[in-house]
Amino acid sequence: MKAVILSGGFGTRMRPLTYTTPKPLLPILNKPMIRHVIEQLPDPVDEVILAANYKIDMLRDYFEEAEVGLPVRVVDEPKPLGTGGAVKNVEEYLDETFFVINSDIISSIDLDEYLEFYKSKEAVGAISAWEVDNPEEFGIFELNGKNKILRFQEKPEPWEAFSNTINAGHYILEPEVLDMIPPGEKVSMEDEIFPLLVDDGLYGFEFQGYWVDCGRPSSFFEATETLLDYIGEENLIGDRSFVEGEVKENTVVGVDCTVGKSTISRSILFDGVEIDNGCTIENSIIGYDAIIEDDVTVKDSIISDNTYLEDGQEIVGKKIKPDEVD
Numbered sequence: 001m002k003a004v005i006l007s008g009g010f011g012t013r014m015r016p017l018t019y020t021t022p023k024p025l026l027p028i029l030n031k032p033m034i035r036h037v038i039e040q041l042p043d044p045v046d047e048v049i050l051a052a053n054y055k056i057d058m059l060r061d062y063f064e065e066a067e068v069g070l071p072v073r074v075v076d077e078p079k080p081l082g083t084g085g086a087v088k089n090v091e092e093y094l095d096e097t098f099f100v101i102n103s104d105i106i107s108s109i110d111l112d113e114y115l116e117f118y119k120s121k122e123a124v125g126a127i128s129a130w131e132v133d134n135p136e137e138f139g140i141f142e143l144n145g146k147n148k149i150l151r152f153q154e155k156p157e158p159w160e161a162f163s164n165t166i167n168a169g170h171y172i173l174e175p176e177v178l179d180m181i182p183p184g185e186k187v188s189m190e191d192e193i194f195p196l197l198v199d200d201g202l203y204g205f206e207f208q209g210y211w212v213d214c215g216r217p218s219s220f221f222e223a224t225e226t227l228l229d230y231i232g233e234e235n236l237i238g239d240r241s242f243v244e245g246e247v248k249e250n251t252v253v254g255v256d257c258t259v260g261k262s263t264i265s266r267s268i269l270f271d272g273v274e275i276d277n278g279c280t281i282e283n284s285i286i287g288y289d290a291i292i293e294d295d296v297t298v299k300d301s302i303i304s305d306n307t308y309l310e311d312g313q314e315i316v317g318k319k320i321k322p323d324e325v326d
């Protein structure tokens, strides 16, 4: 069985970090978010098909080096084709029931259970289903008592929402669904294809635990807190990192970092970051190999890879772009 992982988006909401790293490779708990997804795949999956476009060479290089326990075929999409067009573009590799999964979802879904659920239905497809309090920010659907999807609604007004069940971003599909997607065109699976499948048997698989869409900086923090909580740790310090100062809760320090007598709280330092003495880093993400000199304050900010912050600066509520981007 194949699992298609959608990895071709530009990740605009995660800029400036995605100027230099494709979103699927951004680290959560010191591991690219796409690896969290791959590690969840159930035994029947014997190959990952990566539908990629933006910064595809970085994805290729990563999977040539990394041991992820499964073969990963990185397939180039000549231009971004949307979630449906991306799956159509890898059609030649899909000849039996397959998974399609977003690369930026961190969740506790049990994909084995999901597959068993799917096999028990007469279905052409299934969508993972998650309950939220704020359905107006998402695409929602309605299930009947047998978990069959009856109808969809995109970002409803709060008073119009007919359910709190959102599309959680893991699909199981039959190859015949591919016949409904025109080739070479930008097509949204969620908006254009799923509504067409309602009469043919489309099911929603509900699960409990946690679900975080890591497409936004705020959800990046949420995913970090959720996973730290899940593993019962207050913070995480990467291998070969040296910390003299104080690392408070909900903070992740990457590998090969150096932190002097400084205080880091609710922040994420990517690998190779150097922070000298007297700094306060709060509620911020610091990109790869950034250097922060003495007595710098960084609050509510995102600092690009390789940024150099001189002594005494105060950065509050800013996104510092990499030098090469205007």
Ligand code: GTP
Pocket: 006, 007, 008, 009, 010, 011, 012, 013, 014, 023, 051, 052, 053, 077, 079, 080, 081, 082, 083, 086, 101, 102, 103, 104, 215
């Ligand atoms: P934003 O620009 O911040 O909205 O991020 P994004 O481009 O990643 O879009 P979004 O978060 O909606 O994407 C959800 C998932 O679909 C992610 O795993 C993306 O990598 C993937 N995705 C989005 N658009 C495309 C596309 O055109 N082609 C492919 N192959 N994947 C896509």
